[in-house]
Each structure stands twice: as C-alpha cells, then as structure tokens.
Amino acid sequence: MKGASLGYLTREGFRNIWVNRLLTLATVFVLVSCLVIVGSGTLIYLNITTALDLIGAQNVIMVFIEDGSSQEQMDALKTQLLALDNVANVEFVAKEDAFERQKAEYGEKAALLDGLSADILPDAYKVTVKDLTAFDATASDIKGLEYVLQIRENSELAGKIASIRNAVSYVCIGIVAVLFFVSLFIVSNTIRITIFNRRLEISIMKAVGATNTFIRWPFIVEGVLLGVFSAVIALGLQYALYSVACIWLSDIMATIGGTVVAFADYIVFVFAIFMFIGVFIGSFGSVISLNKYLKEHNNVVEND
Amino acid sequence: MLLLIKFESVSKVYEDTNTKALNNFSVEIETGEFVFIVGSSGAGKSTLLKLMMREEVPTSGTININGFDLNNIKKSKIPYFRRTLGIVFQDFRLIQTMNVYDNVAYAMRVIGSRENAIRKRVPYLLGLVGLNSKARSKPNQLSGGEQQRVALARALANNANTIIADEPTGNVDPKMSYEIVDLLNHINADGTTVIMVTHDLHLVKTFNHRVITIKNGVIESDYPDASHIDVEPYKFDNPEDAVGSYFVEESGDDLDYLFQNYAIDVVDDIESEDAEVSSTQSSEEADAE
Numbered sequence: 001m002k003g004a005s006l007g008y009l010t011r012e013g014f015r016n017i018w019v020n021r022l023l024t025l026a027t028v029f030v031l032v033s034c035l036v037i038v039g040s041g042t043l044i045y046l047n048i049t050t051a052l053d054l055i056g057a058q059n060v061i062m063v064f065i066e067d068g069s070s071q072e073q074m075d076a077l078k079t080q081l082l083a084l085d086n087v088a089n090v091e092f093v094a095k096e097d098a099f100e101r102q103k104a105e106y107g108e109k110a111a112l113l114d115g116l117s118a119d120i121l122p123d124a125y126k127v128t129v130k131d132l133t134a135f136d137a138t139a140s141d142i143k144g145l146e147y148v149l150q151i152r153e154n155s156e157l158a159g160k161i162a163s164i165r166n167a168v169s170y171v172c173i174g175i176v177a178v179l180f181f182v183s184l185f186i187v188s189n190t191i192r193i194t195i196f197n198r199r200l201e202i203s204i205m206k207a208v209g210a211t212n213t214f215i216r217w218p219f220i221v222e223g224v225l226l227g228v229f230s231a232v233i234a235l236g237l238q239y240a241l242y243s244v245a246c247i248w249l250s251d252i253m254a255t256i257g258g259t260v261v262a263f264a265d266y267i268v269f270v271f272a273i274f275m276f277i278g279v280f281i282g283s284f285g286s287v288i289s290l291n292k293y294l295k296e297h298n299n300v301v302e303n304d
Numbered sequence: 305m306l307l308l309i310k311f312e313s314v315s316k317v318y319e320d321t322n323t324k325a326l327n328n329f330s331v332e333i334e335t336g337e338f339v340f341i342v343g344s345s346g347a348g349k350s351t352l353l354k355l356m357m358r359e360e361v362p363t364s365g366t367i368n369i370n371g372f373d374l375n376n377i378k379k380s381k382i383p384y385f386r387r388t389l390g391i392v393f394q395d396f397r398l399i400q401t402m403n404v405y406d407n408v409a410y411a412m413r414v415i416g417s418r419e420n421a422i423r424k425r426v427p428y429l430l431g432l433v434g435l436n437s438k439a440r441s442k443p444n445q446l447s448g449g450e451q452q453r454v455a456l457a458r459a460l461a462n463n464a465n466t467i468i469a470d471e472p473t474g475n476v477d478p479k480m481s482y483e484i485v486d487l488l489n490h491i492n493a494d495g496t497t498v499i500m501v502t503h504d505l506h507l508v509k510t511f512n513h514r515v516i517t518i519k520n521g522v523i524e525s526d527y528p529d530a531s532h533i534d535v536e537p538y539k540f541d542n543p544e545d546a547v548g549s550y551f552v553e554e555s556g557d558d559l560d561y562l563f564q565n566y567a568i569d570v571v572d573d574i575e576s577e578d579a580e581v582s583s584t585q586s587s588e589e590a591d592a593e
Contacts, residue, residue: 008413008419019401200397200399201399203397204397204399204410204411204414204458205414206383206386207357207386207391207397208386208387208390208410208411208414208415208458208461208462209383209384209385209386209387209414209415209462210383210414210415211380211383212383214414214415214416215414298359299359300354300357300359300386300391301350301353301354301357301359301391301393301470302350302354
C-alpha cells in the first residue's frame with residue numbers, strides 16, 4: 001500500500017469515528033465496561049494476593065537453638081538458614097525477649113511465671129519462607145541442620161494460604177479470559193452494526209475496484225482508535241471506582257494489619273493491560289466482522 | 305473495432321430458488337459501442353449486469369470482458385478488473401455524508417490515486433457534468449438529475465473504458481433523463497463503450513443506438529438501431545437549451561475541446577500512476593486473497 005493511500009485511509013478511520021459517532025459511542029461504552037470489569041478483577045486479585053502475602057509472612061518457622069551453643073555456632077546456623085533457597089528472612093529472637101513477650105501475652109496471669117527466668121526458653125531464629133507451597137520441604141531441611149533443638153511451624157495454615165492463592169489466581173485468570181472473549185464477541189458485533197450501517201460505502205468501494213485490504217484498513221484504524229479511547233476512558237473510570245472501593249477495602253486490609261494496593265503503583269500495569277486488550281479487541285473485532293461481512297455480502301449491482 | 309465484451313452460451317441458474325435467469329445467452333459488444341439493453345422486469349437484465357461486474361459466475365458458458373476471463377479470474381484480480389468499468393446505478397448511491405467533490409474523489413482514493421491527480425481530475429469531471437459550482441454541496445441538496453450526474457462523474461473518475469448504466473434515468477424526469485443520456489452519448493463519442501439498461505423506450509428511440517431486447521433470459525432481438533421501436537422520441541420545446549448547456553456554461557469551453565485536450569493530460573497522469581500502482585499491485589493482491 002502506498003504512503004498516500006495509507007494516509008488517506010488513516011484519515012478516513014478518524015473521519016468515520018466522527019461521522020458514525022453514535023455507534024462509536026456504543027462500541028466505546030461496551031469496551032470501557034469490559035475493560036473496567038477486567039481492571040476491577042485485576043485490582044481485586046492484587047489486593048487478595050497482597051493480603052495473602054501478609055498472612056503468609058506471619059506464618060513463620062520458629063527454629064529453637066540447642067542450649068549451650070556458642071555465638072559462632074549460632075552464626076553458623078544463621079548462615080545455613082539463609083543459604084536455603086526458600087528462606088526469605090532470618091530474625092534472631094533472644095530468649096529474654098521471648099520470655100518478656102510471653103509474660104505480656106499472659107497478661108493478668110503473668111504472675112504464674114514469677115520465679116522463673118528466661119533460661120527456661122531457648123534462643124531462636126524466626127524464619128520467613130518465600131514460597132508457601134514449599135513450606136513442608138523447607139521445614140524438613142531446617143530440621144536436618146546442626147544446632148537445631150527443634151522447630152515449630154504450622155504447615156496446615158501454610159498449605160491453606162497456598163491453596164487460596166492458587167485458587168484466586170485461577171479464578172481471576174478464568175474471569176479475565178472469559179471477559180476477553182465476551183468483549184471480543186460484543187465489540188465485533190457492535191462493529192458489525194457499524195459496518196452494516198456503511199454497506200453503501202463498502203458496495204461503492206467494491207464497485208470501483210477497491211481491494212479487500214483497502215476496504216479493511218479504515219475499519220482497522222477505527223478499531224485501534226476506539227481501543228485507545230476506551231483504554232484512556234477506562235483508566236480514568238477505574239481510578240475513580242477504585243478510590244471509592246478503597247474506603248471499605250482499607251477496613252478489611254486493616255484487620256490483617258495491611259493496607260490496600262495503591263492505584264498509582266499499578267497505573268502503568270493497568271493501562272498496559274487496557275491498551276493491549278482495547279487495541280487488540282478493537283482491531284481484531286473489526287477484522288472478524290469485516291471478513292464475515294465481505295464473505296456474506298458480495299453485492300455490487302444490487303443495493304442491500 | 306476491437307471486441308470488448310463476449311458472452312458465449314452463458315446460462316445462469318440460481319440454485320437456492322431454482323430460477324433460470326439467463327439461458328444460453330450469447331452476445332458480443334465492440335469497443336466504442338453504445339448499447340441499450342431493454343426488457344421487462346425479471347427478463348434477466350440484472351443478472352446480466354451482475355455477471356458483467358463479476359458479482360456472479362455463470363452456471364455454464366464463458367464471459368470475457370476487457371481481456372479478463374471472468375470464468376477463471378483469480379479473486380485477487382477482481383478489483384483490478386472492476387477498475388476497467390464504471391458503473392452508474394438507478395438509485396445514484398452517493399455517500400450522503402460526503403460533498404459532491406469527495407463523492408467523485410472517493411472512487412479515485414479507494415484505488416490509491418495521488419491527491420494531486422485527484423485535484424486535477426475531479427474538477428475536470430465536475431465541469432464535464434456541469435456541477436463545478438455544486439462541488440461543496442451535499443447530495444441531499446441536489447436534484448435527482450444532478451445526483452445522477454455526480455454518479456456519472458464518479459463512474460468516469462478512474463478512466464474506465466466501459467460505462468455500465470443500470471437504469472440511470474429511472475429516478476429522474478424525462479428532460480433530465482434526456483440530459484443524462486446525452487452526456488453518456490458525448491462520453492461514448494469520445495470512445496468509451498456505454499452499456500445502458502433502461503425501460504424508457506422513448507430514450508432508446510431518441511438516441512437511436514444498438515438495442516438488445518432480453519426476454520425470459522434469452523435475447524429476443526438485437527438491432528443495430530432503434531428504428532424497429534414504435535414509440536415517439538423525446539421532443540423538447542427548445543432542446544438546444546435543455547441538452548448539454550450546463551457544462552458549456554460552466555467551463556466556458558466546448559465539451560469536445562475538453563475531451564480532446566484537458567482529458568489527455570489527466571489520462572497521462574492516471575496512466576503514469578497506474579504504472580506505479582502495478583508495482584505495488586502484487587503485494588495488494590496477496591492481501592486481497
């Protein structure tokens with residue numbers, strides 16, 4: 001295709017958007033709705049995973065150190081712990097600190113500990129794991145290390161958190177995939193109405209000898225532009241909706257000691273998703289509809 | 305004279321309705337001819353045009369137009385074949401959102417013509433059909449006759465060597481019908497082949513060209529002129545005023561002069577551009593497949 005033609009057809013794409021503004025609005029409305037649902041799903045997913053990360057981070061392995069271990073031996077254990085692949089963090093908990101915390105937890109019954117000293121407890125390392133699905137294997141590895149008296153862990157909770165995370169991921173991916181195809185279907189049908197509305201132009205183009213590429217191009221340009229417009233509008237709308245949603249989401253997150261995911265942190269990610277889906281659905285929807293139309297309507301002499 | 309259109313034993317059966325629209329239809333039309341095709345509704349005229357435009361393929365028989373074998377033409381070549389024809393419809397088929405200039409330019413733009421060629425060609429064509437002063441008007445601001453003249457200018461835009469007119473006077477009054485066919489007559493005098501489907505026997509009688517009558521999908525008669533038709537030709541009180549005066553007024557020039565001189569420059573432009581187009585044609589053809 002020559003540059004002049006490309007320029008003309010691109011201008012035609014812009015012109016068609018304005019000329020067929022009512023159908024343009026309908027297409028943008030459908031596309032924006034789908035994008036906002038996809039965006040909401042993505043943000044809910046991000047908040048759920050953040051919450052799960054928070055809960056997961058609280059699910060630690062307490063590694064009690066053998067009594068009488070020297071400082072060098074304790075340092076060696078820490079080094080070995082940090083060397084494990086699935087260990088994210090190792091924090092030393094002195095027996096004195098642990099004893100004081102225990103007393104605080106006992107509250108009014110702390111008097112029961114009177115007469116006892118911190119020496120009844122061993123020193124410990126609080127180990128945070130990276131991947132909760134490998135929690136059991138990591139706990140087993142730690143058990144096998146030198147200077148380890150015993151460990152305390154809650155593998156059942158870790159397993160549950162891992163399962164929830166997986167389930168949330170699959171459900172979110174499934175919802176986004178279904179919405180993607182639903183959007184493609186709706187948008188291609190909306191564009192089909194646009195094409196049907198412009199059947200006279202298409203029939204004239206065919207009568208004067210335009211190739212199918214020439215006929216398709218303005219519709220593809222239009223589809224891409226609608227995708228871009230929709231992505232921008234959806235981003236603004238998503239921001240507004242998320243700001244409102246944050247009011248009650250922040251209460252939920254506060255109960256587990258976390259905060260909601262900030263929209264600003266993911267604005268580029270969300271916009272990239274919107275642009276990709278919007279442009280892809282807009283252009284591909286146009287091509288699907290137009291190919292179908294060109295196949296079904298071969299008329300030149302008779303007006304549809 | 306060169307043979308331009310050849311239908312050889314063409315039959316067309318629409319399988320969905322089991323209708324036999326054309327039956328063993330054979331005709332030859334030479335370059336530069338003006339042919340009227342007449343016949344009642346359902347005679348097979350529309351099917352004939354559809355076969356000419358390669359909208360339909362014959363059930364049997366062969367069709368050759370402008371050197372294109374329409375039985376075996378590749379799908380990707382059909383647009384290039386159609387560029388050799390200009391078609392005018394009864395219902396004008398102008399794009400209501402575009403002005404007159406853009407409606408004519410549209411035919412050139414969709415085949416990839418350059419803007420400078422369009423800027424030369426469109427005013428010339430509008431001058432030819434007497435509508436230069438209406439270039440910025442929208443179709444709904446024009447009379448039926450004016451709209452048909454715009455459609456005619458559009459059919460001529462790509463320098464087609466054949467004009468196919470499908471009842472072009474069906475929606476206009478007799479005087480305007482006369483003007484439109486007179487314009488076609490001038491275009492034909494310049495060497496363009498004109499095939500016009502019509503019901504208006506007065507026009508056929510008036511312009512007195514070859515007349516092919518179709519009935520039930522077969523050629524009932526094929527006469528070199530309209531002498532056999534027993535109707536009165538159109539007569540206007542002052543035909544000289546009615547016919548062709550608009551373009552002479554606007555261009556300030558004689559129509560034949562326009563055809564012989566100005567047209568040549570534009571045709572040269574189009575031809576040099578065609579050579580350029582053909583170099584990119586192969587890639588477009590691949591896309592069109």
